Amino acid sequence: MDFTAENIKDTLIVTIGGELDDHAAKRIRQRLDYTLYRKDIKNIIFDLTKLELMDSAGIGLLVGRYKQIKAKNGKVNIVTSKNTNILKLIKMSGVANLFGCFDNIADAKSNLRDTQRIK
Amino acid sequence: MINYMSLKFKSVSENEFLARVVIGAFIEPLKPTLMDVADVKTSISEAVTNAIIHGYDGMPDGSVEMSAVIENNVLTVKVVDQGKGISDIQKAREPMFTTKPELERSGMGFTIMESFMDGVDIISSPGSGTTIVMKKSIHNGSGSNDEAGND
Numbered sequence: 052m053d054f055t056a057e058n059i060k061d062t063l064i065v066t067i068g069g070e071l072d073d074h075a076a077k078r079i080r081q082r083l084d085y086t087l088y089r090k091d092i093k094n095i096i097f098d099l100t101k102l103e104l105m106d107s108a109g110i111g112l113l114v115g116r117y118k119q120i121k122a123k124n125g126k127v128n129i130v131t132s133k134n135t136n137i138l139k140l141i142k143m144s145g146v147a148n149l150f151g152c153f154d155n156i157a158d159a160k161s162n163l164r165d166t167q168r169i170k
Numbered sequence: 171m172i173n174y175m176s177l178k179f180k181s182v183s184e185n186e187f188l189a190r191v192v193i194g195a196f197i198e199p200l201k202p203t204l205m206d207v208a209d210v211k212t213s214i215s216e217a218v219t220n221a222i223i224h225g226y227d228g229m230p231d232g233s234v235e236m237s238a239v240i241e242n243n244v245l246t247v248k249v250v251d252q253g254k255g256i257s258d259i260q261k262a263r264e265p266m267f268t269t270k271p272e273l274e275r276s277g278m279g280f281t282i283m284e285s286f287m288d289g290v291d292i293i294s295s296p297g298s299g300t301t302i303v304m305k306k307s308i309h310n311g312s313g314s315n316d317e318a319g320n321d
Binding site: 070072073074076077080103104105106107108110111112114115135136140143144145146 | 183184186187190205208209211212215216219222223265266273274275276277278279281282285
């Protein structure tokens with residue numbers, strides 16, 4: 052599992068590659084919770100385009116962060132490649148409507164900018 | 171083609187990866203599509219994680235056994251633990267049901283296994299461990315990424 056988190060203004064861009072299972076989710080959750088606690092983060096973009104596989108632990112990780120961000124009136128956007136098992140899993144779990152789902156990071160970013168402008 | 175394998179490992183989360191790699195390699199001679207490989211590996215991940223987190227309550231002193239058979243392009247894979255067992259199997263199968271929300275378990279494990287595999291049987295009772303048996307027909311996609319042959 053590869054994991055990076057980059058802070059741009061009030062948005063955290065989290066890139067996860069490789070395989071996201073329960074083992075990986077525990078470690079990512081720990082690091083994200085630390086960052087979310089310390090910094091003034093309002094939105095998260097999860098870039099999952101380099102993710103090869105995800106199981107329900109990944110769904111738990113995404114929904115858990117959604118709850119934290121929603122409490123701050125923020126937004127969670129997800130970027131996945133088209134026609135992947137990952138997108139299938141997110142849709143099947145019935146949680147796709149909690150997130151903005153995009154197939155490229157530029158759209159995910161501009162969606163956050165647009166949302167802020169409307170407000 | 172008939173082939174079989176079995177693997178026994180410690181109930182620690184590092185071994186979820188091991189189980190996925192082994193099952194992926196085991197079905198490789200059938201030349202599955204990448205989607206079929208991901209479906210099988212994800213389902214194994216769910217079954218093994220259930221054994222570790224729920225069967226053994228995250229305690230590392232248990233063992234999990236995964237065995238698999240391929241016969242006429244049908245994969246049958248079994249994941250067995252000797253943990254605490256499931257008291258209400260019907261409830262456990264319900265989407266979004268989890269006994270461990272504090273661990274951010276989504277309660278989607280069995281729903282995912284049922285969607286990604288052709289059949290899932292759960293044999294379990296309190297105190298006598300859990301056995302999960304899953305079946306899936308693997309269509310020859312010559313390792314391609316297209317979804318032909320998938321449902």
